[in-house]
Amino acid sequence: MTFSGSARCSGARQIPLRLSVGAFFLNSGLSKHGADEATAEGLQQFAATAYPFLGELDAQKFVRLLSAGEIAIAATLLLPFVPAAVAGIALTGFSLGTIGLYLRVPGMRQEGSLRxxxxxxxxxKDVWMLGIGVNLIIEGMSENR
Structure with missing residues (x-):
């Protein structure tokens, strides 16, 4: 986020989005850090339902990677010198992965519906994070013009 000229307004608009979602990701990542074996296995099995290749990882390694990824996304959102487009790309990528879980894991949706x-x-609810990520990408690209 730059705070000079016309970018000042768009940078200020990003602050509530980046702080709220960044804090959410930081909490989520820190909560998974040092997860016990049962938690790690549960998270990995859930993710592997939609993304079978994740089942090949050691459960503890999977949770360490997930935790580190969430903390890294939090950093891109919370650190003001990280460009909006970069933060948006990170958030959008993660959100697409969780929306994939929603669409692929049985029992997440009402039968024959997206509800x-x-x-x-x-x-x-991760569709909101997807929208925020796309918004940050668009704002970041328009700031660089």
Whole structure:
């Protein structure tokens, strides 16, 4: 986020988005750091339902990578010198992955619909993060013109 000239307004508009989503990702990443074996296995098995290649990783390694990824995304959002487009790309990529979970894991959606079930609400809300990520990309690209 630059705070000079016309970019000042768009940079200021990004602050609430970047702080709220960045804090969410930081908390999520730190919560997974040092997860016990049962938690690690549960998270890995859930992710492997949609993305089978993840089942080939050691569960603890998977959770360490997930934790580090979430903390890295938090950093891109929370550090003001990281360009909006870069933060947006990181957030959009992660959100697409979680939306893939929502679409592929049985029981997340009502049958024959995109509407979430009770269990699917936690993943369905990631569509908001996707929108925020795309918005940051667009704003970042327009700042650089």
């Amino acid at each position: 979430p079930t009770e269990q699917g609400i936690a993943l369905a």
